[in-house]
Amino acid sequence: MTDFWTHCLEALRESTPAQIYQNWYADLTAEVELEAGSVAIFVSSGFKMNKVREAYGQTIQQIVNRIAGKEMEIVWQVKEDETFAASMTNAEDNAPAQSPSEADISKTGLLPYLTFENMVEGQANQMAYASGLQVASSPKSIYNPLFIYGGVGLGKTHLMHAIGNRFLANNPKAKVLCISAQQYVQEFMDVMRLRNLNNERFSEAMRQFEARYRGLDLLLIDDIQSFGGRDGTQTNFFLAFENMVPHGKQIVLTSDTYPRNLKEFQERLLSRLTQGLIVTVEPPEFDMRVQILLQKAERSGLDMPREVAEIIAKKLKSNVRELEGAVQQVLAYTRFHQVDVTIDTVKLALRDIFKASSVPVTIETIQQTVAQHYGFKVAELNSKSRKAKLVRARQVAIYLARELTKKSLPELGELFGGRDHATVIYACKKIASERNTDEELKYDLHLLEQKIKS
Numbered sequence: 001m002t003d004f005w006t007h008c009l010e011a012l013r014e015s016t017p018a019q020i021y022q023n024w025y026a027d028l029t030a031e032v033e034l035e036a037g038s039v040a041i042f043v044s045s046g047f048k049m050n051k052v053r054e055a056y057g058q059t060i061q062q063i064v065n066r067i068a069g070k071e072m073e074i075v076w077q078v079k080e081d082e083t084f085a086a087s088m089t090n091a092e093d094n095a096p097a098q099s100p101s102e103a104d105i106s107k108t109g110l111l112p113y114l115t116f117e118n119m120v121e122g123q124a125n126q127m128a129y130a131s132g133l134q135v136a137s138s139p140k141s142i143y144n145p146l147f148i149y150g151g152v153g154l155g156k157t158h159l160m161h162a163i164g165n166r167f168l169a170n171n172p173k174a175k176v177l178c179i180s181a182q183q184y185v186q187e188f189m190d191v192m193r194l195r196n197l198n199n200e201r202f203s204e205a206m207r208q209f210e211a212r213y214r215g216l217d218l219l220l221i222d223d224i225q226s227f228g229g230r231d232g233t234q235t236n237f238f239l240a241f242e243n244m245v246p247h248g249k250q251i252v253l254t255s256d257t258y259p260r261n262l263k264e265f266q267e268r269l270l271s272r273l274t275q276g277l278i279v280t281v282e283p284p285e286f287d288m289r290v291q292i293l294l295q296k297a298e299r300s301g302l303d304m305p306r307e308v309a310e311i312i313a314k315k316l317k318s319n320v321r322e323l324e325g326a327v328q329q330v331l332a333y334t335r336f337h338q339v340d341v342t343i344d345t346v347k348l349a350l351r352d353i354f355k356a357s358s359v360p361v362t363i364e365t366i367q368q369t370v371a372q373h374y375g376f377k378v379a380e381l382n383s384k385s386r387k388a389k390l391v392r393a394r395q396v397a398i399y400l401a402r403e404l405t406k407k408s409l410p411e412l413g414e415l416f417g418g419r420d421h422a423t424v425i426y427a428c429k430k431i432a433s434e435r436n437t438d439e440e441l442k443y444d445l446h447l448l449e450q451k452i453k454s
């Protein structure tokens with residue numbers, strides 16, 4: 001999973017609309033010679049090669065350079081002879097020190113292109129960014145563990161790698177490991193599977209597994225929610241935790257679930273995970289979205305006027321990944337048609353994305369989504385019942401309906417079981433004000449908005 005081309009494809013996938021990725025990138029293969037600075041990319045047909053090269057060649061070049069940390073030469077090949085790929089050497093010896101070799105990446109798990117330098121700072125990530133920097137810069141941080149929490153595509157993984165990269169730059173001798181929780185679970189289970197089969201191999205595998213976590217100065221685990229229900233892994237990780245945090249060794253975690261809502265976690269582990277600092281990454285505000293678009297465009301060699309970025313930022317609000325996808329789409333479109341980036345060309349390039357984001361939201365969708373999220377039936381939402389949890393869900397639904405549809409207050413009252421419009425106003429005000437202070441509510445709303453719009 002850690003090889004160079006896999007990282008390239010991952011980066012392409014993250015920044016490209018799924019359809020384009022599927023059609024053009026998914027089946028590309030490559031052979032890399034990092035120190036020679038060249039990469040051969042294999043395409044399944046001549047027609048496809050010309051097309052990919054023309055429309056997406058620049059994008060691929062950017063990403064390849066970024067991941068290699070230097071200029072790479074791309075050699076395009078039609079995949080007719082399978083033995084060709086196998087015959088290309090992949091020597092890793094004597095890799096130049098300034099560019100990260102595959103071996104380095106797989107040792108620390110850190111992606112070198114996810115840094116603080118290329119992370120836009122804004123209101124939405126201010127706290128998280130600042131505490132991340134703090135953790136990366138001070139030998140014994142007071143935020144331990146640092147728990148980064150937020151919705152999908154908001155920059156948790158990016159921030160986590162940035163912390164690791166900065167930490168390593170500050171302490172080149174430090175032992176750092178960055179891993180996804182899923183991979184941790186997988187590797188642990190692979191070891192456990194040997195237990196009853198072969199005791200010797202099991203002991204050896206367990207020794208190797210645990211050796212990776214011993215003596216670490218910094219451990220970064222992405223998407224910790226994946227530990228849920230994994231009792232064995234949790235017990236094992238608890239020990240790793242106890243070997244690190246009390247001794248001043250730093251742990252950083254990310255999660256798309258608020259700690260209190262992590263399901264099937266051992267109580268003792270949960271209390272350890274939340275004993276440090278919990279910071280939230282929120283959906284980017286307008287100015288930050290504009291900044292991100294301009295930055296991504298510049299890095300892709302795309303000359304995007306500010307007014308164009310503003311138009312896109314007004315339409316696409318939910319997360320950063322979506323903004324990246326938009327930039328890549330504009331890039332492909334304008335390169336392919338050889339036109340400048342203007343409001344008009346962008347509207348054409350992004351018409352599908354824009355259309356999807358402006359599909360009218362119906363009250364039914366809102367009611368169904370909210371009811372399901374809180375474990376109620378739509379009929380209960382619209383009933384007269386005043387059970388506390390139900391009232392809360394109802395207020396959330398009314399608030400979202402007010403935000404996402406054009407219905408008037410009386411109309412909304414009518415649609416929510418014949419309530420008067422004062423009730424509607426009260427619900428909207430209450431949720432709007434609590435949204436600012438209640439982390440759990442904030443997250444619920446973000447999640448619900450994404451679900452309702454998708």
Ligand code: ADP
Pocket residue numbers: 014015114118119120121125150151152153154155156157158159292320321324
């Ligand atoms: P998450 O882990 O929260 O789902 P990621 O860290 O994978 O989100 O971010 C999604 C994409 O958006 C990545 O390509 C990342 O580099 C980019 N990104 C996220 N936040 C920012 C930011 N503040 N500035 C620049 N790029 C960002």
Ligand code: MG
Pocket residue numbers: 156157158222223
């Ligand atoms: Mg992530």
